[in-house]
Amino acid sequence: MTTADIFLQQVINGLSLGAMYALLALGFTLVYGILELINFAHFNVFMVSSFIGMWALQLFGLSGQSVVLSGFALIGVLVFAFVVTMLSAGVLGVVIERFALRPLRGISGTAAMITTIGVSYILFNIILLTVGASSMNFPNPLPNITWPIAGAVLRLREVLIWIIALVLMTGLHLFVNRTRLGKAMRATAQDADAARMMGIDVDRVIITAFFLGSALAGAAALIFGLYYNLTSFIIGYSAGLRAFTAAVLGGIGSVTGAMVGGILIGLIEAIGGQIFEVRWTDVIIFSILVLVLVFAPNGLFGRAAATRS
Amino acid sequence: MSSRDPAAPRRGTIGGDTFAFLLRASPVQWIAPHLRPRVMVAIVTVAAVLFPIVIRNDADTDAAANALSYAALALGLNIVVGMAGLLDLGYAAFFAIGAYAYGIAASWQFTPPWSGFWEPFQYLHLVARFHDTGGDVVHFQVSFWLMLPISAALAAFFGVLFGAPTLRLKGDYLAIVTLGFGEIVPIVARNTPTLTNGAMGLNGVAAPQLFGWSFGINAMPYYYVGLALVALLILTSLRLKSSRIGRAWMAIREDEIAAAAMGVNRVKFKLLAFATGAAFAGATGTLFVAKLQTATPEMFMFPVSVMILVMIVFGGIGSIWGVVLGALILQILQSWFLEDLSQWLHALGKLIHVEWLQHVELSSSIELIFGIILVTMMLYRRQGLIPATRRVQALSLSEQTAQVELSATPAAKRLAGFGDISYRGPDPLLEIKDLTVRFGGLVALRSVELSVPANSVVAVIGPNGSGKSTLFNAVTGLVSPDEGSVRFAGESILRLPPHVVLDRGMARTFQNIRLFPNLTVLENVMVGRHARLHSGMVGALARLPGMVHEEAAAREHCLEILALFGNRLLPRVDHLVSSLSYANRRRVEIARALASNPKLLLLDEPTAGMNPAETLELAGQIKSLHQHGLSIVLIEHKLDVVVSLADNVVVLDHGEKIAEGTPDVVRRDEEVIRAYLGRSASLGSTAVA
Numbered sequence: 001m002t003t004a005d006i007f008l009q010q011v012i013n014g015l016s017l018g019a020m021y022a023l024l025a026l027g028f029t030l031v032y033g034i035l036e037l038i039n040f041a042h043f044n045v046f047m048v049s050s051f052i053g054m055w056a057l058q059l060f061g062l063s064g065q066s067v068v069l070s071g072f073a074l075i076g077v078l079v080f081a082f083v084v085t086m087l088s089a090g091v092l093g094v095v096i097e098r099f100a101l102r103p104l105r106g107i108s109g110t111a112a113m114i115t116t117i118g119v120s121y122i123l124f125n126i127i128l129l130t131v132g133a134s135s136m137n138f139p140n141p142l143p144n145i146t147w148p149i150a151g152a153v154l155r156l157r158e159v160l161i162w163i164i165a166l167v168l169m170t171g172l173h174l175f176v177n178r179t180r181l182g183k184a185m186r187a188t189a190q191d192a193d194a195a196r197m198m199g200i201d202v203d204r205v206i207i208t209a210f211f212l213g214s215a216l217a218g219a220a221a222l223i224f225g226l227y228y229n230l231t232s233f234i235i236g237y238s239a240g241l242r243a244f245t246a247a248v249l250g251g252i253g254s255v256t257g258a259m260v261g262g263i264l265i266g267l268i269e270a271i272g273g274q275i276f277e278v279r280w281t282d283v284i285i286f287s288i289l290v291l292v293l294v295f296a297p298n299g300l301f302g303r304a305a306a307t308r309s
Numbered sequence: 310m311s312s313r314d315p316a317a318p319r320r321g322t323i324g325g326d327t328f329a330f331l332l333r334a335s336p337v338q339w340i341a342p343h344l345r346p347r348v349m350v351a352i353v354t355v356a357a358v359l360f361p362i363v364i365r366n367d368a369d370t371d372a373a374a375n376a377l378s379y380a381a382l383a384l385g386l387n388i389v390v391g392m393a394g395l396l397d398l399g400y401a402a403f404f405a406i407g408a409y410a411y412g413i414a415a416s417w418q419f420t421p422p423w424s425g426f427w428e429p430f431q432y433l434h435l436v437a438r439f440h441d442t443g444g445d446v447v448h449f450q451v452s453f454w455l456m457l458p459i460s461a462a463l464a465a466f467f468g469v470l471f472g473a474p475t476l477r478l479k480g481d482y483l484a485i486v487t488l489g490f491g492e493i494v495p496i497v498a499r500n501t502p503t504l505t506n507g508a509m510g511l512n513g514v515a516a517p518q519l520f521g522w523s524f525g526i527n528a529m530p531y532y533y534v535g536l537a538l539v540a541l542l543i544l545t546s547l548r549l550k551s552s553r554i555g556r557a558w559m560a561i562r563e564d565e566i567a568a569a570a571m572g573v574n575r576v577k578f579k580l581l582a583f584a585t586g587a588a589f590a591g592a593t594g595t596l597f598v599a600k601l602q603t604a605t606p607e608m609f610m611f612p613v614s615v616m617i618l619v620m621i622v623f624g625g626i627g628s629i630w631g632v633v634l635g636a637l638i639l640q641i642l643q644s645w646f647l648e649d650l651s652q653w654l655h656a657l658g659k660l661i662h663v664e665w666l667q668h669v670e671l672s673s674s675i676e677l678i679f680g681i682i683l684v685t686m687m688l689y690r691r692q693g694l695i696p697a698t699r700r701v702q703a704l705s706l707s708e709q710t711a712q713v714e715l716s717a718t719p720a721a722k723r724l725a726g727f728g729d730i731s732y733r734g735p736d737p738l739l740e741i742k743d744l745t746v747r748f749g750g751l752v753a754l755r756s757v758e759l760s761v762p763a764n765s766v767v768a769v770i771g772p773n774g775s776g777k778s779t780l781f782n783a784v785t786g787l788v789s790p791d792e793g794s795v796r797f798a799g800e801s802i803l804r805l806p807p808h809v810v811l812d813r814g815m816a817r818t819f820q821n822i823r824l825f826p827n828l829t830v831l832e833n834v835m836v837g838r839h840a841r842l843h844s845g846m847v848g849a850l851a852r853l854p855g856m857v858h859e860e861a862a863a864r865e866h867c868l869e870i871l872a873l874f875g876n877r878l879l880p881r882v883d884h885l886v887s888s889l890s891y892a893n894r895r896r897v898e899i900a901r902a903l904a905s906n907p908k909l910l911l912l913d914e915p916t917a918g919m920n921p922a923e924t925l926e927l928a929g930q931i932k933s934l935h936q937h938g939l940s941i942v943l944i945e946h947k948l949d950v951v952v953s954l955a956d957n958v959v960v961l962d963h964g965e966k967i968a969e970g971t972p973d974v975v976r977r978d979e980e981v982i983r984a985y986l987g988r989s990a991s992l993g994s995t996a997v998a
Binding site: 036037038100103104107109110111112113114115117118119120121122124125126128129237238241244248279280282283286289290293294297 | 390394396398474475477478481482484485486488489490492493496497499500562611615618622673674676677679680681682683684687688691
C-alpha cells in the first residue's frame, strides 16, 4: 500500500469511528443543552448497552464470527438488535434521570455531576462483577464483503455503519427541528424557566433528552461491537472521553456540532494513530480537548455556552 | 443576649430528652464548653500516637499507615472541591507525580553516564558515582525528607499548568479536563519506560532514613510520618479556612461573580487552590512510594481519584475533620471490615446451607460500594457525616421580635473610624462617556453619558429593561462595553476586571442579591474586606502577628459596619445568610460592599422587597452614609426614596439617556412620563408618582 492508500484506508476507518463518536456525543450534548450537566453516567450507559447488544445478538445463536448471515435474515437480526439495545439503553437513561438526578434538580454546585459519576461507577462495577474483567467476543454476523477503492478496502461493515448512523442522525435532526416535542426541547434549552411558563412540560422534555441520548449511545455501542468484534467493562471510559471531546469540539449543546465533531474526532483518531503510535492516541485526543477549551470554548457550532459571564 | 440556658432540658421529642440526659450524664459535661474541641483533639492525638504501640500488629499498623495516606489525599482534594468548589476528577495524577518524583530520585531506574556536571550534586549527597562495567553512572539518592517538599512543589506546578486552561470556563469543564489529565498521567508513565520502567513499575525505591537509621519495611515509622503529615495538613487546612485565602475560596465556591465583584481575583485564587491541593497529593505520593518501595501506573488510575472523591463526599465536602473521618472509615471498611463480613457470610451460608453465600467476596465489590455511597450521600445527605457548616442556635422569640433599635450613636458618627471614604480630587468621581453595550443584535446601552461629582448621590431610574443594571455591570467590569470611556477618580477603569475595579474604590450590590449563601453574615462581610487585607499564604499558615492583628481588626471593622443596621444584623452575625429574611439579606449585601471602604457605592434597587417602614429606615441609613462623605449611585424604583436621597437623577429608556436633572425637574419631564406611563398618560397628567 502506498502512503496515499494508507491515508485513504484510515479515512474510511475514521469515518466509521466518527459515526460512533457522533452518536455518543449527541447524548452528552442533548443533556448538556437542557440541564447544563455533564452526564458521566453516559460513559457507562454506552458500555452496558454494548453488553445488551451482545446478548440480543446471542439470542439468535450468534457468537463470535462463527455464524454469518445474509439477506433478510441479516437485516432482521440487525434491526432487532438495534431496536432492543436502543430501547433498553433509553430506558436505562430515563431510570437514571428519574431516580438519581431529578431529586437534585435545582441544587446548584457539583452535586448532580458527582451523582452521575457515582451512577457511572455503579454501572461499571455491576458489569465487572457479573460478567468479569476479560473482554468478550462480540457476535459478528456480517458477511465479509469488500470493495477495493484505489489501494484501500471498503468493507460491508463500514457501509452498514455509515447508513445506520446517517439514518439515526437524520431522524434526530427531523425530530428536533420538525416535531412539537423537538420544538419544546429547543425552547427549554434556550431558557427552561420561560419554557415552563409557556406551558411546556419541562420534565417530559428532560426525560426525552435522556431517552434519546441514551438510545443513541445504545446504537453507538452496537456499532462499537460490530466494528471491534469485542466488548469489555472498560470501553466506556475512552470512548466516552472521545465522544465528549467531539461534543466540545462541535460546540456543546449543538446537535449539528456533535455530529461534525464526532466525525472529526474519528478521523483524528484513525489518522493520528497512523502518524504517531496508537498508544499516544489518548494523549492526542486529550490535547485537542484542552486546546479547544482554551482557544475556542464555544466550539465550531456552539452558542456562547462555555464561558461564564 | 439570651436568657435561655443551653443545657436546660428541652421539652419535645423523647429522643431529644434522652440525648440531653445522656449528655448531662456523660463526662463531657465536666469539661468547660469552650475547651471541648481542644480536649477532643488531645484525646484523638494521644490515641493515634499510641495506636501502633497498643496494637503491636504490623499488618494492622500497615493498613493504618495507608489509611493515613488517604486521609492526607482527602484533605488535599477537600481544598479543591470542598473549599474552592472546583470538581477535580483526576486528583490521583498529582499523587502519581509526587510518587514518581521520589521513585525516580531514589532508585536505580534512571542512571545517566557520569560526567563532571554531577559533581556538585555528589557533593550535596543528591547523587552517587557508581562504578559499572560499561563506565561510571549516576545513581540518584535524594533524601526522602528533601523530596517531600520538592514533590509538593512539583505537583503544585502541574496543578497550575493543568488548572490554568480551564479556569475561564464553567466549573464542569474542569471536571472533564482533570478526568482526562488523570488518565494521561498513568499513560505517560506507562509509555516512558526509561524514566518509569513502564507498566512493570519502578522497583527498589530507597526507604527513608533518619539519622542513619533506615525505615526498612517495618510499617511503624511510616505510620508516624503519615500521622505527622496528616496533622500538618489538618493544621494547614484549618488555618487556611479561617484566613483571607480560605474566605476567598469559599466565596468563589458560593458565587464566582459576586466574589469577583467583592475584590477576589478569581484566576489567582483558583490556581492557588489547585496548586495547594496538588501539593498535598505530591507530598503524600512521596510518602506512599517510600513505604511501598515501588510505583506502577495502576496505582494512580481513575478508581483512586474516585475513591478520594467518595471519601470527601462521605465525610462532608468542605469539612476538614469530616474528610479525615471519611477517609479513615472507608479505608477501615476496605482493609478490615469487608474481609470479616465476608467470613461471617460464608459461615452463615454454611449454617443455612446456601451455596452462593459461601462464595461472597465483599472486598472485590468495594468499588460498587463506593459508587452506591456516592449516589446515596448525594441524594440523602449532601452535607456528609460531619457537615462543614456548623449550626447556630436559632434566635429566641424575644430576640426575633425585638423592637428595631437603631443604634444610639448615629451611623455617621460610627463611620468616623472607617478611614477615608470621601473623595476630594479635581475630577468627577465617576465619569462615563459615550458608553455603548451590545448583546448580539440588542443594544443594551447606547452612548450613555453620566457624571457623578464627588460627594453626591445620583439616582438612575427607568422602566424595566432600560439598561440600568447593564450600566452597573459595564462600569464594574462584569460586562465588557463595546464603546465609550469610564473614568473613576480621574483614571480610566474601562475593561478592568471586577476585582480591580473594587480595589480602586467602587463597590456594588446586585439587583437579585448575590450573597454567599453558605457563609455566615460576618463571613460575607469579611469577604467584602478582602481587597483591604494583605495576608498571604505564609501569614495564614504561620499565624504571623501581623496577620493575626489584621484579622482581628478586620473583624472589628466588619462588626462596626453591621452595627450600622442596629440590632437587625448584630444578633445574627454567626447565622448563615441563607437563613435570613429578604430585607436582612439586602442589608448584608450593603454591609459587604461597605466593608471594602469604597469611595463610590453602587446600589442596585436596595429597597426592593422591603415594606414602607423598612424602606424608610434604609433610606435614612443611606442618607447618613452620604452625609459622611460617601458618594452613591442608586438604581431605584421607589420615587419617594429617589426624591429624598438624590441630588441628581438620570433616566434611562431602551438603553438611552432620556432625561437628567434634579428630582423635581425629572418628575415633570414629558419624556420621562411617557417612558413610564405611555403617551396618553403624559397628556392627561403632569407628574409621575
